Amino acid sequence: QVSVEQGIRLRGVEPLPPELEAGQSLDVTLIWEALPQITQDARDYTVFLQLLGPDNAVIAQNDSQPQQGQAPTATWTPGEVIRDTTTLTLPDSLPAGQYRLIAGLYHFDTGERLLTPEGDFVTLKVWE
Numbered sequence: 001q002v003s004v005e006q007g008i009r010l011r012g013v014e015p016l017p018p019e020l021e022a023g024q025s026l027d028v029t030l031i032w033e034a035l036p037q038i039t040q041d042a043r044d045y046t047v048f049l050q051l052l053g054p055d056n057a058v059i060a061q062n063d064s065q066p067q068q069g070q071a072p073t074a075t076w077t078p079g080e081v082i083r084d085t086t087t088l089t090l091p092d093s094l095p096a097g098q099y100r101l102i103a104g105l106y107h108f109d110t111g112e113r114l115l116t117p118e119g120d121f122v123t124l125k126v127w128e
Helices: 036-040
Strands: 008-013 025-034 045-052 058-064 081-089 099-107 122-127
Touching: 008 099, 008 122, 025 045, 025 099, 045 081, 058 081
Parallel strands: none
Antiparallel strands: 008 025, 025 081, 045 058, 045 099, 099 122
16 A cells, blocks of 8 residues: 555555566556545646566556546545556567566646655566
8 A cells, every 4th residue: 555645545456467478458457545635635646657677668658547537536535446447558579577567646737746655656566
């Protein structure tokens, strides 16, 4: 569980495949929870999801509001749980190496990311 000051907690992620395959469509379901302080900062945040390669370069990325814009964070109410599924399409060539899937939230207008204990993102899974 990761909490952020703005009243949003990432409760978890649905299980991800044990291996990555070139050209794969990787469905990632994040489970968010609105905390009591969500009402104090009713801004809309964009979710980013990135697959980083062995050199930390972005291999695949998706940025969108939760539920493809159907559940903006400014509309969340305290205690609400939001399931947000995003698909990342992996490139047709995926060299061997370590890959890391990260996620986070940012304010679209400023690009400012919300802070987590890891910095400004959360590591969801590492593939060796």
